[in-house]
Amino acid sequence: MGEEIEVLIVEDDIRIADIHRRFTEKIEGFKVIGTATTGEQAKEWLDLVKPQLVLLDVYLPDMQGTELVTYIRHNLHDTDIIMITAASETDVVRHALRGGVTDYIVKPLMFDRFKTSLENYQKKLVQLKKNNQLSIEQIEHLWSQRGVKGNEIEYAPKGIDPLTLAKIKKHMLTVNEEGITAEVLSAMVGVSRSTARRYLEYLISGKKVHAELIYGSVGRPERRYFLVSS
Numbered sequence: 135m136g137e138e139i140e141v142l143i144v145e146d147d148i149r150i151a152d153i154h155r156r157f158t159e160k161i162e163g164f165k166v167i168g169t170a171t172t173g174e175q176a177k178e179w180l181d182l183v184k185p186q187l188v189l190l191d192v193y194l195p196d197m198q199g200t201e202l203v204t205y206i207r208h209n210l211h212d213t214d215i216i217m218i219t220a221a222s223e224t225d226v227v228r229h230a231l232r233g234g235v236t237d238y239i240v241k242p243l244m245f246d247r248f249k250t251s252l253e254n255y256q257k258k259l260v261q262l263k264k265n266n267q268l269s270i271e272q273i274e275h276l277w278s279q280r281g282v283k284g285n286e287i288e289y290a291p292k293g294i295d296p297l298t299l300a301k302i303k304k305h306m307l308t309v310n311e312e313g314i315t316a317e318v319l320s321a322m323v324g325v326s327r328s329t330a331r332r333y334l335e336y337l338i339s340g341k342k343v344h345a346e347l348i349y350g351s352v353g354r355p356e357r358r359y360f361l362v363s364s
Contacts, residue, residue, distance in 0.1 A: 138165040139256065142185040144176045144202065145169070145218075146194050147304050154189055154218065157248050163256055173197035180210055187214050187236075187255065192221035193300055200226060203233035216251055218243055220300035241303045242342055242361055294336055298325065302333045306343060306361050313346065313358030334359050 141158055143166060145151040155166045167183055170176035173194045180188070188206065192199035199219065206213050217230055220241040230238050237251045301323050306314070320330035337343035337359075344362055347355040 138163055139187055139259070140165055140167045140183065140185045141187045141189060142167060142176070142179050142183065143169045143189045144171075144173075144194070144199065145189070145191045146171050149308055150191075150304060153243070153307065154248075157243070157245055158189070158252070160245070161249055161252050164252060171195075173199075173202055176202055177205060180206065180213070184210055185213060187216065190215050190217050190219075192217065192219040192226055193297070198226075200229040200233070203229060203235065207233055214255065216255065218248075220303045221296060223296055241300070242307050244363065294333065298323070298329075299333060299336075302330070302337070303342075306337070306359070309359070309361055311360075313348070313360045315356055315358055319359070 141164055143151050143154050143158070145154060148169075148171060151169045151171065155169065158164050158166050164187075167185060168179045170179050171194075173196045176188075176190075176194075179185070188202075190199045190202060194202075199217065199221075203215060203217075206215060215233070215235045216237045216239065217235050218239045218241065219226075221227075227238065236255055239247060239251060302319065305319060305322050316331040316334055317327050319334065320327045323330060325333075334343055334345070338345060342362055343359050345357050345359050348358050349355045
């Protein structure tokens, strides 16, 4: 396969960062060289190791990930970016496009989608290294795979706050096979039960979460929510 592609993960939630690390290590030809949980940590890693690829979240505790896109473009011309985020605001997507982001994956992250993104990136690098000059067909093929795919972007409707939605998506990634109730999720996120239920039902409408009625030995059945795996 040749030299491994060095990857820096930038994600404020260490549990999600670990998922990204494990996913990356499953794919041949990629090596995670570091994880940053803040923008400042990311800058330190970027200046120190100059990775070939950054897996970048938008919501960081000390800055927006879009600021790091600008920083990378100004200071590390050979570093590419794949954004993995719950952010769906038009301004964020526009900034990603202008910053030359290689791909934009909307959470919750599924391995097949992640694997396709990294393998497509890997194929582009191989093709660019192998050929000093590309045919029109090769150029069009490379460009057709680049950037944000419209059907991947989720635009939050009125009444759905992107920051709250991002928190709920992150917590849903940690849900086990027993699922989670709106009441438990509301306590984890810090919102009311009705608000948690509204966001969960919104995720159901986008086919990212599904619900089941779980019948116990006594009392009313519980509505439990599960992340859709695909």
